Structures are given as structure tokens and as C-alpha cells.
Amino acid sequence: MITLGIETSCDETGIAIVDNGKKLSNVVSSSIHLHSQYGGVVPEIASRYHLEYIDSAIKQAIERSGKQLTDIELIAVTYGPGLCGSLLTGISYAKALGFGLSIPVLGINHLAAHIYANFLTKDDDRSLEYPFISLIVSGGHTSIVLCNSPMEHEILGQTQDDAIGEAFDKVSKIMGLGYPGGPIVEKRAYLHNGKDNIKFPRAFLNKNSLDFSFSGIKTAVLYFCKDKNLTDELINDICFAFQESVFEVVTKKAVDACLKAGIKTLCIGGGVAANKTLYNKLLKDCTEKGIKFFKPSMEFCLDNGAMVAALGEKLYIMGQRSPLDFTAEPGLGL
Ligand code: KG4
Ligand code: ZN
DSSP states (O other): OEEEEEEESSSSSEEEEEEEEEEEEEEEEOOOOOOOOSSOOOOHHHHHHHHHHHHHHHHHHEEETTOOOOGGOEEHHHHHHHHHHHHHHHHHHHHHHHHTOOOOEEEEEEEHHHHHHGOOOGGGEEEEESSEEEEEEEEEEEEEEEEEEEEEEEEEEEEOOOOOOHHHHHHHHHTOOOOOOHHHHHHHHSSSSSSSOOOOOOOOOSSOOOBBHHHHHHHHHHHHHHTOOOHHHHHHHHHHHHHEEEEEEEEHHHHHHHHHHHHHHHESSSSSGGGHHHHHHHHHHHHHHTTTTEOOOOOHHOOOOOHHHHHHHHHHHOOOOOTTTTOOTTTTOO
């Protein structure tokens, strides 16, 4: 089923064509360069950018897929969670195009799409099967989810305050490193001096809890940096110590969730899943405990239209439909 995926929940205009679970094209146009000077995403700038670029991104995605506009049989569009104006841009475009082509339009949950991105791998690597545990680590969410099917999700734990990606962004901002913080902090952590001389607290909450809290680590970094001469070496060491702290917690809780639920498969999704240190840590701990570990390829970790199209196609085949009047749901949960 040739499906057009539209993802405009935040600062990426993600457009893709997927056919039978396989990506034919995946175009991502990001407005990140417009937000970096403000230290975070400015919603109004993000939605205006989507409006300006969505048309050309769709034309490009169709061209690269080798298909025609009239070959599209389904449109899948993110309807939440995300920024209201940004979501509405994608939804309005999807509805108008769907009406013009007389094809169905399906609203997709952004978080469910991040989870489903794990199915968008190469042919030889498609052994992921339900049920599995998913660790969502993005700019707005940090959750551990039991996934029984593409439409059945049970949240086992989630952050009580900041999301892990948000913590990366804030820590980066504290040290004046720029936005988005994740990739910058990861690079600086690689450069650290190899000594474990800085230790930040680990927020495990209570022993059995699968919930998270990342606001404390941000404050710990803030106090640590206060009145210090932030040399390049010190920044590298802080980035390393910060990653060690947050990754130890998410890895332990994700593995614990699998052991508690008796589930032998763990997936990861969301922007922070692009971090190689986290990947290596999860892979090591999962392998030790006999848990199969899956991660989407890099292009499907960050926001993209392919994960939306792939999940849309699957849900449509399973019988899911969206009412004509579906609209943006900025605070949508799983
Ligand atoms: O999933 P995503 O693209 O957007 C949301 O749904 O929020 O995630 C964006 C988040 C940002 O906070 C960004 O700093 C973080 O993912 N991120 C990373 C890396 N790349 C992006 N965090 C850690 N390491 C990375 N390599
Ligand atoms: Zn996302």
C-alpha cells in the first residue's frame, strides 16, 4: 500500500513514501538552524517553516520514491503529541491532499511511531516480534512501554518532570554549547580525559520504580558549573559524567522492566536513541541478560515521516480509521 507519511510535530518537516513497510523515500527538512540562537524550539517559527517547506518536501519525497502523486493510496499524519501550530500545518495539508486525491487520511500518534520505527529496518534484520518493551527517549518524553501490538501500549514508567532529551538540551545550554544539546554533549563526552573524576547523582527514585526524574541532574550540573572556569577539558568531563549518570538509570530501568515483565525483547526510539554510548550500554546489558535489543537505523531515530507512514499503513490494514474532524492533540499520550 503506497503511503505518504507527514511528520510536523516539532521542528522537522518529515515526509516519506513507504510501500509494504519499506521506505521508498524519506525527506527531512529541519528548521533547527532558526531556533539555535534562542536555545530551544520557538513554536511560531517552527509552524511557519513547515508551512513554507511542506509542499516542496512532499514533491521531493514523491520524486525520490519513483512514484506519482496519484499512486498514493493512504496519507498518515502525526496528530500529537507536539506543538499545536506545527501539528495543524501537517494535518491541514494531509486533509486537503487526501480530499483532492479521494484517499483516506489517518492520524498517527508520534510516540507510537517512534516505537514502530524499529520495524523500518533492512530486510535481513526484521525479526522484531510483539510483545516487546520499548524505551522512548526523546526531547519531550521518557517512558518505558509494554507493546503488545501496534495499537496496544501499556506505560510501565515515565518521567515525573523533564524528558531525557530536554536534560541534554538544558545541560548543553548551561555550558553555552548550543541547541540541540544531544549531539553536542555526545561529541564532547567522547573527548573526555578518561578519568572518572566527576560524579553526578543517579535518580533511581525508589528501588522498584520504573519512573524517571531528570530535573535533579540538570540542577546538579548547574551548581557544579557555578563559579568554575569552564575549560574545554572540564566541559568534556562534565558531558561524560552527565551521560554516565542518565544512561546508567535508563539502561537499568529498561532492562529491569524486561526482567519483571518476563519479556525478552527491548526496543529503543526517539532522538536520544541516536546516541552511540547509550546504544553500546543497552546492547551490553541486554546481551548479558539474554534480551534481544533493537534500535532503529539513524535516519529513523530522529523525527521522520517514514515511521509515521509505516505505522499508518499497518494500522490502516488492521482496520483503524480516523474521523473526518480529527485534529491536533498537543498533549496526546500513548
Ligand atoms: O525524537 P526527537 O527528534 O524529537 C522529539 O520527539 O522530541 O528528539 C529530539 C531530542 C533532543 O532533545 C535532542 O537533543 C536529542 O533528541 N538528541 C540526542 C542526540 N541526538 C538528538 N540526545 C543524545 N544524543 C544524541 N546523539
Ligand atoms: Zn520525536
